Amino acid sequence: MSRELFKFKGGVHPPEHKTESNARPIHAAPLPRKLVIPLRQHIGNPAKPLVNVGDRVLKGQMIGEADGTISAAVHASSSGIVTAIDLQPVPHISGLPDLCISIETDGRDEWIEHGPLDYRTLAPADLRIRLRDLGLAGLGGAVFPSAVKLDPGATQHCPTLIINGGECEPWITCDDVLMRTRADEILQGVAIMRHLLGSTEILVGIEDNKPEAVAAMHAAAARMDFAVEIVVVPARYPGGGAKQMIQVLTGREVPSGKLSTDIGIQVFNVGTAYALARAVHHGEPLISRLVTVTGHVLRPQNFEVLIGTPMHTLITLAGDRDGTTGVLMGGPMMGMPMPNLDVPVVKATNCILVQSAELFPPLPKALPCIRCTRCADACPAELQPQELFRFAKAADFGRAQEYHLFDCIECGCCSYVCPSHIPLVDFYRYAKGEIWTREKDKRAADLARERHAFRQFRQEREKKEKAEKLAAKAQAKRAELAAAPDAAAPSEADAKKALIAAALARAQAKKAGTVPKNTDHLSPGTQQEIEEIEARRAKIRELAHQPLESEEKP
Template sequence: MTRQLYEFNGGVHPEEHKHASTSRPIGIAPLPRILIVSLRQHIGQPAKPIVAVGEQVLKGQMIGQAEGYVSVAVHAPTSGTVTAIAGHAAAHPSGLTDLCITIAPDGADRWIEHSALDYRNMDPSHLRNQLRDLGIAGLGGAVFPSFIKLNPGATQKVPTLVLNGGECEPWITCDDMLMRERAAEILAGAAVMRYMLHSDEVLVGIEDNKPEAIAAMQAAASQCDFPVEVVTVPTLYPGGGAKQLIKTLTGKEVPSGGRSTDVGVATFNVGTAYALHRAVNHGEPLISRIVTVTGNVHRPQNFEVLIGTPLAELVRLTGATRDDTSGYVMGGPMMGFDLISTDVPMVKATNCILVKSLALFPPPPPAMPCIRCTRCAQACPADLQPQELYWFARAKNFGKTQEYHLFDCIECGCCSYVCPSHIPLVQYYRYAKSEIWAKEKDKKAADLARERHEFRQLRIEREQQERAAKLALKASAKLAEASPESPDDAANAAKKAAIQAALERAKEKKEGVTPRNIENLPPEKLQEIAEIEARRAKIRAMAKDAVEK
């Protein structure tokens, strides 16, 4: 290939450990005993459940529908019965619970009726809505709803389509194995993307440590009816990061805070392309994905796993748990996060389950002070000055962190990886980011409260003025009526009497009103109600006193 490649700054070369899980083909994970489908599997608003507990669902049936613009649907991974819609340990660094739909499989694995989409004869926006309802989201890690990225936007065109087969994180091989075994299907998905984005060129970026995947993709590309360039890129973490891959392949930089489409590039993970192919050409929603199970296990392997499979059931496929297992990580060793419970279900973002042991992943030595050696700055692929960001984040000087472009940090972990003082730099940045987000949220809430409060003040003032005006009008009218005997007087008096009577009635009713739901209550409840009533009467009396004073 003669394509000119570009270099991004920084990057590190961690030990790859990829061979561990590439020696076995992708295994099909058996149906688990239970499936827990999280409603928050994508970036944006969680899906809204549309089934009820006890309901029978079919494989591929939508059980949570997209809510809001940035959202996609979730589906039943197999047929069975909904047994719970409740909080369940989530695949999230917090270890908190989140709303999940639990399904007890019936074992029949019966599909809902589904069929391929005739995408070439569909209205583009209808097609995108279909993809949203089929739950397609980016499988590279960010899980951004794909239908949004597949909108070519105002320019009607995204010239360069990049399939990301970089997979730069150590240990993870799910994309590698997918490309080796299902290259043609990946490119079938790319064909749909190319059609939707009106792209001129299709590039597949693969790091040079995956020769088998490169060969498979090249073979598939030669069978394609549109040009596909399989580009070998140097192995350098985080070369598979979308921004870094775009830089390597095109020399372009995604503007800060912008999207890659701003520079005419759309990037999709190869797994997303595969899922899109299943969705468009078979009508299947996203209910399974390839997950690497590796690390401290007997038989590391990639599995095609139903989304919702509990961690423990998946890990069991690689053999019995080793005694020295010290924890589970979702994702790779550079960017993954600890899973606190083995009940955590697989989600669309789960590319890897890394089983830890203290021997494989020893805890870091105690941190020393930063000596400003700038190794982190040399390793940073975003060209940041991590030592300065650390300094400000540690001092909770969040304004300064933003001035030094904290939000351009992609949390790749290179800085922590090289730090000779073993400072958990990335954790400081994550901390600073979430504090800033929380503060922004608070600020928005405060602004809303201020607005509503000011509106209320205005309303009260207006009501007062209206009342005053009405009173003034009445007073002047009365004055005018006072002298001559007006014919309206009698009518007026009658009206007044009627109002008075109504008021009396209302008062009586108010005092006499008895809630109907207190019959058949146990005596203690009645006692409690009586007490409340007494308190209420007392407060009323007090209020009256206050008014009279």
Template sequence: MLNLFKFKGGVKPPTNKTQSLGRPIAVAPLPSRLVVPLHQSIGGTPRPVVQAGDKVLKGQLIGEADGWISAAVHAPTSGTVVAVDMHIQPHPSGLDALCVVIEPDGRDEWTTRVPVDHRALAPEEVRERLQQAGVVGLGGAVFPTHGKLTPSKTVPMQELVINGAECEPFITCDDLLMRERADEVVRGIGIFRDLLQPEKVLIGIEDNKPEAAAAMRAAVQALGESFEVVQVPTLYPAGGAKQLIRVLTGKEVPASKRSTDLGVQCFNVATAYTAWRALAHGEPVVSRLVTVTGNVAEPCNYEVLIGTPMAEVLKLGRPHPDTDGIVMGGPMMGFLVPDGEVPVVKATNCLIAHSERLFPPKAPEMPCIRCGSCARACPHELQPFEMYWFARAKNFGKTQEYHIFDCIECGCCSFVCPSRIPLVQYFRFAKSEIWAREREKKAADTAKTRFEFKQLREEREKAEKAEKLARAAAAQAAKKAAEAAAAAAAGEAAPGETAAAVDAETDPKKAAIAAAMARAKAQREAAPPRNTEQLNAVQQRELDEIEARRQAAGISPAAPAEKTE
């Protein structure tokens, strides 16, 4: 008998699960239009590989994975791509994202499916096939599954934990999956076991699901596996990965580490099921089980195509006239979607028809009395009341000192607060502000780096230009010095000029000066004497004497004057 542990905090809200457990899983009909978001998992946004007008088949690739932490997206049915553009997303903000809009042709015709035996493939190829099939965590985190199937190189894998707790109120899709398709769930767990090679496999199911636990035990026994099915106490949020790991193994995963650092990995039962379908049947993730419940006449679990408008899914449960919205997820961590036309995505595990009768408006918020109830209920041992005060004062640095990013937004603190303070909303606000400031700081740092690089480039270019000019001047001076030296060697220069030419070989500035003096002298010698046309005999004799002295001194004679008639 496995020894169970406890995690701190937790609450016991009304489960409201029996309403949707009375009927088997049904298949939702083809919708009139499918809006398939390309970004449905943590990581990079897949790149569209289709365009408007393309014909697609069910399971055909429409979004190619962008990087290792990313997962491909496929056409949920056969039809025609009518647009690849922005569309509103299932998010409280109501922001839009790039989607592929498909008009079904009604035939629901599959593309070619290639089943494989994962045991005949290398582990790297199995992980690659899971990525190409778009398998992600269907428990809500939607982390690409192949990224979690790489064991640590330093810590041996000790426990593989399979999450079948499903602790959130109203949600029963995992319960029905384990009851009706336990065999395929166990086979999918076998794939994870073969890749990670853990010492033991633990399947955790809350003790308010006896039928699901019995079905899983029967499937494990029938397939001859050694997996252990463990029923854990019903306590929200026992379905959180860290909480379930704590209950089953006694290991507490620090905020700064991953569970693999402690030799543990956790997967949802629906994730194991889709992994088996992807490999053994060649079917990528094009649909998922969704609980339709709340203010409806016929609660049920449906297998819904990804991209189906939520309003069309909710109609299957026949909502009552006073329904005034749709909650995606459970009442603790879910949110009201901004519009009924938002599509079902891989993270959509439950749609609750909202009404004031089912969810009465909360009484006005009152001042915090610092009773500490929120701290006692927090499963991560945080101090929500301190984070609340600093978030309200917009002192976001202090909220980080109280580890606000360790908060999983489970809602336990808001559930027990006697002052009815929506604590989780304050924490979400603080996180978004911190992220926004980090983005602004990163943008400012990038701009500063770009400006400094520009200055460095301009200074480098200026220095290179100055160096180039200096080299050109030196080359010109050297050339003229060489010319002066050649003239001196030919006996055409005076002794002083020869010495200057020799000096010019070692000093470019002297060379430039000597060259300039040589040019001036040449110009003077080339200039004919003036005012020598009309000389008397005495003046002519004096001029001849001057020329004789010049010749005796080795000075070139002046050019003879031109005679004019």
């Protein structure tokens, strides 16, 4: 009996362009002379460097440790010498450089000692820490640290586990080819996920334009000792999004501002499951991944690539051509333009799409919005893109948030159908960035205000404590004088004078008891210098006690 499928609202059917790259076998990219490994390759805090310039590192060695809960380690992709720890260009939408560790490879590709983990005997918390230290992060695009997603929380149970093999973005085929060739290891990773999450329902969603992958996953599922349901879903962009896949397979929607785990569902990409199997069964950290190189190249195909490999190396392997107009990391709908081709492959790099004027003609000049609402019809998140555009353009970020700006998954469906050719997603990204910046500034201002208020409180407290201490001493002195026999009751002024005299006496006693340091075993020269200084001091004291000439005259 086949599973009942559901539909998500909106979506589009752009040309797929899958066959260009999914017919060739996987090739291993050669070891580059230089690897540039960013410390920020995941959502959350970047890793903290553990090596120094000049250190020799081995393949798989941790070179950056996780910093905090939402973080993951990074590792050397091959053996060699650390040549720099500095800012380098990275594949990011901002185009800004980030802190990276550069390694000059030695050609030996020498591994650290590594071996399998017995995940069934390890405590779940300990296993998650090991996975964090192995650098596991989501390979479906979000690169969320996998150790965090594999924590079911206080319930210790996540009933439904969904493995996402949708890969709906045009041109990209790395997940398709991975499922065709490594289905058994993908499901081995699923078994580990099932163990950690306590899931009882395992669903693998694959779009119907991948028949070879569907057949391979069905065959692998038959060999597993637990139930896995391979579900073929209609190909419709962005059906490979996590929320859309959940809705298609289960009919349930993730509420606005909530996570899928709040409704008992967790979603992982097939590439993440494969990386998890390699980490647990072989002890291999996440140092490589499959990357589709396609578009305006001679031989579009998928490569097994070491993290840190320059993108121009892969384009050269695939056969670069004249007429290139740009390069995207990702597909045409959600991909990011690369600032240059020296940027490295990172954990989030699923595709390198080389553009040309023929394949990707420049968009016409943007025209004013005509309020046709085609964008609203295409939006899978059921938003009002035309209103979000208006608020973002006017910098009315408060209203944009009221219209659920942060529910936007930036899929690009609205831009794709816009007859005015408005780059709508760019406006949403701008608005999100401005809101995040303002929130960061507000948190900094609030923290500074709290620190100032605490400083004032501390100063007032110290002032009050000092006054109370002095009052207590004065009270004690008065009580002491009052208790003396035949003594008149002291006045407050006398008590203060007594306290001052006592303080001066203590200071004089302390001064008299001070012993000069470093006066033992002095050299004759130093001793002579000290004697000359003391003689000058004595002379000055003698002169100070002599009367002035004006005082001697009558």
